[in-house]
Amino acid sequence: MKKILAIALAMLMLCLTACAVAEDAKVMTYEEYVAAELDSEVTVETYVQAKQSWRDNKGTIYCQSEDGAYFLYNMPMSQEEYDMLEMGTKIRVTGYKAEWSGEVEITEATFEILDAEPWIAEPKDVTDLLGTDELINYQNQLVIFSGMTVEAKKDANGNDVAFLYNWDGSGQAGSNNDLYFDLSVNGQTYTFTVESYLRGEGTDVYTNVTDLAIGAKIDAVGFLYWYNGANPHIIAIQPAAE
Amino acid sequence: MKSIKKIAALLMALLLCVLLTGCHGSKDSSAFVIPDSFDTGRHYTVTFWAKNDTNKTQTAIYEKAMADFEALYPNIDVNMRLYTDYSRIYNDVITNIATGTTPNVCVTYPDHIATYLTGNNVMAPLDDLITNPKYGLGGSELRFDGPTVDEVVPQFLAECKIGDHYYALPYMRSTEALYINKTFVEKLGYTVLDVPTWDFVWQVSDAAAAKGDDGNFLINGQKTMIPFIYKSTDNMMIQMLKQLNAPYSTAEGEVLIFNDTTKDLLFTVRDHVATGAFSTFKISSYPGNFLNAGQCIFAVDSTAGATWMGTQAPHMDIAADQVADFELVVRPIPQFDPDHPAMISQGPSVCVFNKTDPQEVLASWLFTQYLISNDVQIAYSETEGYVPVTLKAQQDPAYQDYLSRKGEDNDEHYYVKLDAAKLLMDNTANTFVTPVFNGSASLRDAAGQLIEEVAKSVRRKKTVDDTTIPALYDQINSLYRLDQIVPAKGADSADMGPLPGTAVTLLCALVAAWALIGLYALRTALKRKNK
Numbered sequence: 001m002k003k004i005l006a007i008a009l010a011m012l013m014l015c016l017t018a019c020a021v022a023e024d025a026k027v028m029t030y031e032e033y034v035a036a037e038l039d040s041e042v043t044v045e046t047y048v049q050a051k052q053s054w055r056d057n058k059g060t061i062y063c064q065s066e067d068g069a070y071f072l073y074n075m076p077m078s079q080e081e082y083d084m085l086e087m088g089t090k091i092r093v094t095g096y097k098a099e100w101s102g103e104v105e106i107t108e109a110t111f112e113i114l115d116a117e118p119w120i121a122e123p124k125d126v127t128d129l130l131g132t133d134e135l136i137n138y139q140n141q142l143v144i145f146s147g148m149t150v151e152a153k154k155d156a157n158g159n160d161v162a163f164l165y166n167w168d169g170s171g172q173a174g175s176n177n178d179l180y181f182d183l184s185v186n187g188q189t190y191t192f193t194v195e196s197y198l199r200g201e202g203t204d205v206y207t208n209v210t211d212l213a214i215g216a217k218i219d220a221v222g223f224l225y226w227y228n229g230a231n232p233h234i235i236a237i238q239p240a241a242e
Numbered sequence: 243m244k245s246i247k248k249i250a251a252l253l254m255a256l257l258l259c260v261l262l263t264g265c266h267g268s269k270d271s272s273a274f275v276i277p278d279s280f281d282t283g284r285h286y287t288v289t290f291w292a293k294n295d296t297n298k299t300q301t302a303i304y305e306k307a308m309a310d311f312e313a314l315y316p317n318i319d320v321n322m323r324l325y326t327d328y329s330r331i332y333n334d335v336i337t338n339i340a341t342g343t344t345p346n347v348c349v350t351y352p353d354h355i356a357t358y359l360t361g362n363n364v365m366a367p368l369d370d371l372i373t374n375p376k377y378g379l380g381g382s383e384l385r386f387d388g389p390t391v392d393e394v395v396p397q398f399l400a401e402c403k404i405g406d407h408y409y410a411l412p413y414m415r416s417t418e419a420l421y422i423n424k425t426f427v428e429k430l431g432y433t434v435l436d437v438p439t440w441d442f443v444w445q446v447s448d449a450a451a452a453k454g455d456d457g458n459f460l461i462n463g464q465k466t467m468i469p470f471i472y473k474s475t476d477n478m479m480i481q482m483l484k485q486l487n488a489p490y491s492t493a494e495g496e497v498l499i500f501n502d503t504t505k506d507l508l509f510t511v512r513d514h515v516a517t518g519a520f521s522t523f524k525i526s527s528y529p530g531n532f533l534n535a536g537q538c539i540f541a542v543d544s545t546a547g548a549t550w551m552g553t554q555a556p557h558m559d560i561a562a563d564q565v566a567d568f569e570l571v572v573r574p575i576p577q578f579d580p581d582h583p584a585m586i587s588q589g590p591s592v593c594v595f596n597k598t599d600p601q602e603v604l605a606s607w608l609f610t611q612y613l614i615s616n617d618v619q620i621a622y623s624e625t626e627g628y629v630p631v632t633l634k635a636q637q638d639p640a641y642q643d644y645l646s647r648k649g650e651d652n653d654e655h656y657y658v659k660l661d662a663a664k665l666l667m668d669n670t671a672n673t674f675v676t677p678v679f680n681g682s683a684s685l686r687d688a689a690g691q692l693i694e695e696v697a698k699s700v701r702r703k704k705t706v707d708d709t710t711i712p713a714l715y716d717q718i719n720s721l722y723r724l725d726q727i728v729p730a731k732g733a734d735s736a737d738m739g740p741l742p743g744t745a746v747t748l749l750c751a752l753v754a755a756w757a758l759i760g761l762y763a764l765r766t767a768l769k770r771k772n773k
Contacts, residue, residue, distance in 0.1 A: 039701040055333070096702060101527040156298040166326065170298040175324040228531065228560050 027092065030068030036097050042106060043094040046070050047119045049142055050223065050235065053197040054082040060197070061085065062140060062223050063093070064121045069140035071105040071225070073098070088118025103226040104139060123221045131188055135230055143224045143232065145192075147240045148183035150216045162212040176201045179209050183220060192220060195233040208237050274366045274596045274603050276374055280383070286605040288320045289345040291334070293590060295546060296326045297557075299625045307618045311609055314385040318605045328354070328590075332683075339364055344595040346606035352401060352675070353683035355409045355593055360680055366594040367407040371607050379611065388615045393634040401675045402591050405730075410591035411614055412631035414622060416546040417585045417666045417673060418477055418575045421530070421658070423539045425568035426450065426461055437580035438573050440482075443470060443540050444510070447519035450539050462566075466537045468521045470514070471529035473543040475522050476690030477586050480676055482507050483689075485578040490689070495679035495729040499689060500715040508696045508711065515700040524694055525701070531559050536566025542575055545627035545662035546589065554652040572661040574669060587673035589628065620644070624654065627662025629670075636667070681727035688722040 027045050028036065036042050046063040053060050058074040059082040072093060085091070095109025123144035129135040130145070152160035156169045163181040164171075171177025179194040199205045212218070219241060222234035290308070294300035301324060308320040323345070325331045332354045338344045339361045350358075358364050372391060376383040380390030391399075398412035420443070424434050430449050435442055447469035450461045459467035472478045479499075483490045489498035514520040523529060529541030530550040541551065550557045552570040577583045592613055594606045612618065619635035622628065624644055630636050645664070649657040666673070676682065695714055699706050706714075719725055 039698075039703075041702075096698075098525070100525075101531065156302055166296050166298075168296065168298045170294055170296050170301045170324075171326075172301070172322075172324050177324065177326070228564075 030065060033068070033070070033097070038097055038099055040097055041094065042097045043092065044070060044106070045090065045092045045114065047121070048085045048087055048089045048091060049121055050087070050198065051082065051085060052195070054079060059085070062142075063091070064141055066119075069121075069138075069142070069223075071103060071140045072109055072111075073100075073105040073107050075106075075109045075111060077111070084113065086118070088120045090114040090116035090119065101227050102229065126224070127185055130185065130190055130230070135224070136226070138224050139226055141224050143222065145183065145185070145190075145220045145222075145232070148185050148218055148220055150212050150214055150218065151182040151184050151189050152214045153180070153182055160214060162214050162216075163209050173210070174201070179206065181209055181212060183218070190230070192222070192232050192234050193225075195225070198223075198233050199235050205234060205236050209234070212237075272598070273363050275600055276370055276377070277600050277604055280377060280604050280608070281601050282315075282317050284317060284601060286318045286602050288318055288347060288602075288606050288609050290320050290322045290609065291325060291331055291345040291348040292322050293325045293328060293331060293349045295626060297549075297625055300622060303618065303621045303625065306621075307613060310617065311386075311612045314612075315605070315608065318609065320609055325349075332357075346595055346597065346602065347610050348593055348595065349413060349590045350410065350593050351588075351683075352404055352410065352591060352678045353686060355591075356404055356678045356680050356682055358593070359404065359409065363596050365409050366596045366603050366607070367409060368402075368411065368594065368607070369408050371594075371604075372408060372411075377604060377608065384608070384611070386612055386615050388611050389632040389634040393632050394614070395631055395633060395636075395670065397587065397670060397673060398631045401587060404678050410593040411610055413590045413592045413613055414546070414628040415587060415589040415631055415666065416544050416626070416628050416662075417587060417669065418474070418481070418542055419545045419548070419627070419662050419665055420573045420575050421533055421541040421543065421548075421551045422571050422573060423533060423536070423568045424571045426536075426539045429461065434571055434573065435580070436573070437583055438576050439580055440510075440576040440578060443576045444514055444519065447514060447540060448517050451518040461539075462536050464537060466532070466535075468518070468526055468532055468538050470520045470540040471522065471526060471532055471538050471542070472520075472693075473523040473529050473541075473547070474690065475524070475693040476686045477588070478542070479504070479507065479689040479693055480686065481575060481584065481586055482578070484674055485584045491677055491679075491682070491685055492729065493677040493679075495677070495681055495727050497685055497719075497724045497727060499685065499692075500719065504692065505708075505711050508692060508706070508714075511693050511696050512700050512706045515697045520697070522694060522697055525697055528559060530555075533570075534558065534566065535560055535564045536568060544588065545629075545666055548572070548627035548659040548662035549625075549656060552656075552658045554656070555658065556653050556656055570658055572658055572665060574665060583669065583672045585669060585673055587670075587675050589631075616640075623663065627659045627666075629663050629666045679727070679730060681724070684722040685724060685727070688718045688724060691718055691721070 027043050033042055033044055046065045048061055049064045050062040051059065057076060057078060059077045060074055061072040063070045063072055091111045091113055093106060093109045093111045095106040098105055098107045121142045123142045124138060125146055126135060126138050126143045127146045150162050153164050155161045155164060163179050165177040165179065167180050176196045178196050180191055182189050182191055194206050194209050217240035218237045220234045221236040222232045225231050225233045292304050304322055308322060312318060312320060328351060331348060331350060335344060335348060335358060339358065355365065372378050374381055380388060398415050402408050402410040402412055420438060422434055427434050427446055430446055432446050450467060450469035452460050454460050458465055461467060480490060483503060486503055488503035489501050491497050511520065529538060529543050530547060532538035533541040533551060549555055553565055553567055574583050575585055592610050594603060594610050597603050614632055616635045616638050619630040619632055620638060620641045623630045630641065635641055645660060647655045648660040649655060696706050
């Protein structure tokens with residue numbers, strides 16, 4: 001009798017705990033997340049798509065679900081936890097919604113890894129949305145810009161170059177500076193970035209961008225970061241598909 | 243007898259091992275001794291880790307300085323690695339101390355040097371180098387016209403003294419400035435003060451936070467207006483405490499920031515975040531971007547950021563169609579006592595790392611010194627609202643000519659940049675720095691984080707009052723490990739800390755060896771006596 005009572009009590013406790021967790025979580029859809037006020041607490045379930053950096057016990061990560069994407073900025077975690085976040089890993093994240101120069105992000109978040117099949121986003125082609133107000137709806141998503149032409153930028157000496165180290169050419173090879181390059185489509189030119197925290201010197205995309213030639217036609221894949229407007233962080237380029 | 247001999251031989255072998263191991267370990271960390279003369283028959287490579295403000299002109303000046311220096315000293319090559327962030331340099335130096343691969347010369351802050359100094363002879367003390375008659379400041383053997391010690395601005399040089407020694411030379415100096423949208427201040431019915439007070443700034447900011455029935459701000463008709471944005475909240479807290487003569491830390495490293503004045507200041511921040519009058523860089527973004535868009539009235543940022551401020555600024559981070567048209571004026575940061583202003587002195591310094599080869603260190607020193615020669619100082623200072631660190635450069639006719647041409651154009655002579663530089667030159671005597679000790683960088687971060695946490699709490703509709711401040715203090719104290727800072731006991735009775743393990747082993751071995759030698763001698767003497 002005592003054993004049955006003990007088992008029943010244990011099960012009751014488990015149920016109550018599960019209910020409490022479910023109550024705490026209040027997992028939002030992406031639509032609910034977009035509607036949430038800035039500085040409010042948000043909880044989402046999403047999949048790791050890329051890790052940008054780990055510094056001072058904080059990780060910055062691009063995540064995406066089927067309905068939208070999230071930028072997790074400076075999420076407290078150990079190096080070991082950061083290393084565990086494989087691409088495609090499903091996580092539940094609770095933090096505060098914030099906006100910095102137009103980039104909507106989740107800050108000071110906690111997370112837990114969920115037991116689920118990995119999911120990796122396919123890049124969404126947003127080439128036709130460049131320069132439109134609609135583009136922001138894809139903020140932080142993995143996107144592709146197709147059939148883009150490499151345009152010339154001016155270096156410090158006024159020479160035409162295909163890319164610059166830092167936005168104004170103030171960087172140099174060997175210093176792991178961000179790369180900036182211009183691509184055009186439909187007569188309009190836009191600036192793209194290889195962000196060195198996300199893909200630093202030595203990565204394929206970094207090398208490939210430094211090898212770009214003016215006039216080349218390429219496809220560029222990246223995350224649709226925002227800084228006072230669209231500021232895509234490119235993670236791969238390839239010759240444009242015919 | 244044989245066994246005693248064996249034991250003694252073993253101990254001696256052990257002693258030798260310890261001695262040799264100790265020598266190997268200390269080879270990289272022996273104290274630097276200035277060579278009598280610079281060996282120009284040898285070739286040296288000086289690795290220079292530099293910081294620029296993402297400014298191509300600054301990069302070009304570094305490159306020219308290196309080329310000019312190499313022309314003067316053909317046996318020295320300077321290799322530069324460029325950073326745009328002090329914290330990255332700091333992290334990389336810390337990493338490279340562990341592997342013995344520090345650069346030779348590095349742009350840095352004294353707070354960071356204090357941490358580097360916890361390593362064994364990692365840094366080269368510069369006292370004797372500075373005064374060396376041949377290779378010191380103004381030395382007879384220099385191949386360039388560098389400043390003498392007396393020609394370095396004394397306050398700026400003093401900032402490079404950590405404990406009893408100089409570990410850096412100042413490279414550039416700046417302070418913070420209050421960049422004001424004068425047009426909006428006057429539209430609100432106020433007049434910009436020569437030395438604005440905190441009360442004035444809060445009052446105008448609260449007034450500017452008023453919204454119309456349409457939800458737009460009355461002052462600019464836009465959805466966005468953050469009247470007062472502070473870039474560096476650590477500076478904000480530090481300067482407010484200094485202006486009020488309130489405790490921050492002792493020179494030895496005792497942390498005093500968690501006091502009632504700090505609490506009152508945090509309550510002021512709380513009140514003005516609540517009205518929508520105040521935000522920070524970490525929460526909202528660069529003050530200059532909001533200022534230029536007509537979405538901010540008071541922007542506090544470094545004088546070294548002056549070229550990003552204003553309608554005609556040579557550097558712009560927002561689209562041209564977002565830039566507002568207004569009159570910008572530059573003032574000192576807000577003060578509690580305008581008759582006795584106090585503002586931080588900041589800006590990069592240059593330190594020299596110790597190496598096994600004293601000639602390499604001397605080559606590094608020569609380059610470091612070259613960075614404060616007039617050509618480099620004047621050129622670099624003109625890239626931003628920096629001030630040259632030498633009186634020699636400040637008084638140079640070329641620099642005086644530059645100052646006199648304020649407003650001639652919106653590039654080299656951009657009036658905001660020159661006003662910002664003049665602000666520091668006029669207020670050099672009113673500048674201060676915080677004490678430097680191992681942990682002072684963390685305390686600085688903590689000072690700013692107090693403001694950030696309060697601002698975030700208010701925005702998240704959390705309570706900030708007398709009941710929550712103790713928990714905030716505990717949180718910050720723990721987060722920045724301020725409770726682990728061990729204050730020094732003063733220069734004369736400096737606590738060097740526990741002996742390193744190798745030293746303890748060596749001393750133990752020495753004691754044991756002498757004890758055994760003594761025993762052996764005693765036993766031999768007794769045997770002889772018994773015979």
